[in-house]
Each structure stands twice: as structure tokens, then as C-alpha cells.
Amino acid sequence: MAEAITDRHVVTALRPFVRATGPVLDAVREARLPGLRDSAPGRAADPARTVARRFLDRVAAIRVPGTAGWAAMTVAQRDRWWLHRVGRATALVAAVPGLGGALSAWLPVRDAAGAAGQGLVLCAIAGEHGLPLPDRVRLLAAVLFERDIDPQLAAGPRGAAGTAGDRSGVAEGRAEEERRTARLTADLAATRRRGARAGVAVIGGAVWKLGRGFWALEDELGKRPQGRLLYQAISMIPLVGFLGAYLAERSAMRRAVKLGRKWIERHGAEAR
Known part of the structure; x- marks a missing residue:
């Protein structure tokens, strides 16, 4: 029997993800x-x-x-920009497995890529609203996994109090988070070292890598906002499934952003 996924597991996956979205979004901003x-x-x-x-x-x-x-632009206008411009691109990335039709339904690839795209856009919008990293973790946990994460847990490994073993555990936790974040942004970092701007292919690859970071939460990925049933049905048909998958991901993205805005309205004031 598989081990139940706890809130701590979710936070362990989300904190490197949220940190890694920073360089990815910077690459999007610089692609001009x-x-x-x-x-x-x-x-x-x-x-x-x-x-x-x-x-x-x-x-x-x-x-x-x-x-x-x-x-x-107003904050609301920037929110819409991230939804429509970046959301379209991430929907295309997530829709690629749709070429396989029903076969792709047996794999976590599309849900992982779709969750990564939703998470990327939600982090961009959260940044426009001034939410700090722990609250972005809580936002993604709520929208993508239907989890109400404790703020202290979302803050990650911290504190110097306690025994030497406790302090060692905190240091190891921070180091592991750094390693996970570095792996997620390795391609972008290599592009920057060459002095080049990240193109569409590099940014798309980064979204795929962000999605792979969610594979450990495979049993939770089905909780993310989903697209309309009609589009999901079309996505099960080989070859034309790509179109259905893309439309489903666009629909799902709009739902994710709507839920994200509601969460920010409820929790944004306390976050600041």
C-alpha cells in the first residue's frame, strides 16, 4: 500500500517549485x-x-x-496578461501528450505539466499581488491540491533552537531544498552562463522540468482544476487529441486563476 501523501510532502515539493518559478518568470520577462x-x-x-x-x-x-x-497597467490587467499570454504557452506544453490520445491518460505527464503551468501562472499573479514565498506555497497547495497548509509548515526548514540534531536537520532540509531548486532551473542557469536569452524552447523545457518535480505527488495531481468535459473527451482521441487537450488546459487554467484570485482576496491582506 502506497504511503499517504501528507501536507509536509506537498510543501517539500512546492517550495523548490515556487523558488524555481522566479528564474522562469524572469526569463519570460526578458524574452523581448x-x-x-x-x-x-x-x-x-x-x-x-x-x-x-x-x-x-x-x-x-x-x-x-x-x-x-x-x-x-493595473494589477488586474497584469493578472489577465499572465493568464492569456503565458497561460496559452503553458497550455501548449501540457497538451503535447494529447497527441497520444487515450494512451496519455495512463501517464502522469499531462497532469504534471498542466499543474506546473497552472502553478507558474499562479506564482506570477501572486507576485503582482506581493505575496511572499510561503504564501505562494499555500496558494498553490489550495488551488492545485485542495490543501489548507499551515503557515509555519509552508515557511519551510527554519530555526536555530533545539538540539544539535534539530539544527542539523534544519540545515539538511535547507540544503536539499537548494539542490531541488537548482535541478529545476539547471537549463535556464546554463543559458544565462552562456550570456544568452532563454527562448521558447528553453522556457518550454523549464515547464516540463517543473512538472517532473510533481511526479512524487502523482496521486494528488487529479485534484488540480480540470478543463471542460467536452474538451477532455476530445483529448482522448488519437492525433486530434492535441486540440482537445489544449482547449481543456486553457479552460483549466482559467478555473485555476479564478480560484487563485479568490484565495488571494481571502488571504492576501494577512500575507502582507
């Missing part, structure tokens, strides 16, 4: 044209300025992270 961060819309026309600079000023008005247009 050079020079945008220094540009600002609305400057007076200057004949002496180059065509390239005028182009960058125009693009700066586009609402993407790091631009002046983004800075002018």
Missing part, C-alpha cells in the same frame, strides 16, 4: 527586444533621433513586462 526597458512612450518627436530609437519608443508602449506600457 533589446532596449525596451529603457524606452518610454509619449516622447516629443525629434528629427535627430534614429529610426531605430523611434521604433523602440513605439514598441515600449506595448504591454509586456519591463516596458513603460507594463508599468502603467
Whole structure:
């Protein structure tokens, strides 16, 4: 008989995941044209300025992270951006197993990738609302796994009190969390060391790796928000299953974000 998955198991998986979403979201923010961060819309026309600079000023008005247009957006508008722009990309990643139709239903791959995509978008939205890491862990536990995690448990290994054995256990727990986080972000770190920007393939690979971090919680993955039944039925058909899987993941993402917003409304004030 398999060991029951406890809240501690969930937190052990979620804390490295939440920490790893930081570099992934940074890569998403940086996946833009050079020079945008220094540009600002609305400057007076200057004949002496180059065509390239005028182009960058125009693009700066586009609402993407790091631009002046983004800075002018409300939190609600940024939430919607993460849902629609990044949510579409993560839905595509999660839908890939749908090419196998019903066969993919026997594997944890799609649920793991889908949960990772939902978790990534939820962490992005939580960041816009100023939630610290422990509360992001609690948010994901509530939305993805229907768990009400104790705040102290979500805070992870901590404290220097107690016996030498207790302190050693805390240090080992922190070290293991560091190792798990590093494994999840290894490809992104390698890209940064080369001085390159992360492209779609690297970011997509990072989402897959984040999903693999959830395999230890396989029995819990079915609790995550699911898409409409019609789309799920289409996803069981070989070849065209990809379309159904994608639509199901988009529907599921919207439900996850809706639940996440409700959680933030209830707990956001106490988190800050």
C-alpha cells in the first residue's frame, strides 16, 4: 500500500517549485527586444533621433513586462496578461501528450505539466499581488491540491533552537531544498552562463522540468482544476487529441486563476 501523501510532502515539493518559478518568470520577462526597458512612450518627436530609437519608443508602449506600457497597467490587467499570454504557452506544453490520445491518460505527464503551468501562472499573479514565498506555497497547495497548509509548515526548514540534531536537520532540509531548486532551473542557469536569452524552447523545457518535480505527488495531481468535459473527451482521441487537450488546459487554467484570485482576496491582506 502506497504511503499517504501528507501536507509536509506537498510543501517539500512546492517550495523548490515556487523558488524555481522566479528564474522562469524572469526569463519570460526578458524574452523581448533589446532596449525596451529603457524606452518610454509619449516622447516629443525629434528629427535627430534614429529610426531605430523611434521604433523602440513605439514598441515600449506595448504591454509586456519591463516596458513603460507594463508599468502603467493595473494589477488586474497584469493578472489577465499572465493568464492569456503565458497561460496559452503553458497550455501548449501540457497538451503535447494529447497527441497520444487515450494512451496519455495512463501517464502522469499531462497532469504534471498542466499543474506546473497552472502553478507558474499562479506564482506570477501572486507576485503582482506581493505575496511572499510561503504564501505562494499555500496558494498553490489550495488551488492545485485542495490543501489548507499551515503557515509555519509552508515557511519551510527554519530555526536555530533545539538540539544539535534539530539544527542539523534544519540545515539538511535547507540544503536539499537548494539542490531541488537548482535541478529545476539547471537549463535556464546554463543559458544565462552562456550570456544568452532563454527562448521558447528553453522556457518550454523549464515547464516540463517543473512538472517532473510533481511526479512524487502523482496521486494528488487529479485534484488540480480540470478543463471542460467536452474538451477532455476530445483529448482522448488519437492525433486530434492535441486540440482537445489544449482547449481543456486553457479552460483549466482559467478555473485555476479564478480560484487563485479568490484565495488571494481571502488571504492576501494577512500575507502582507
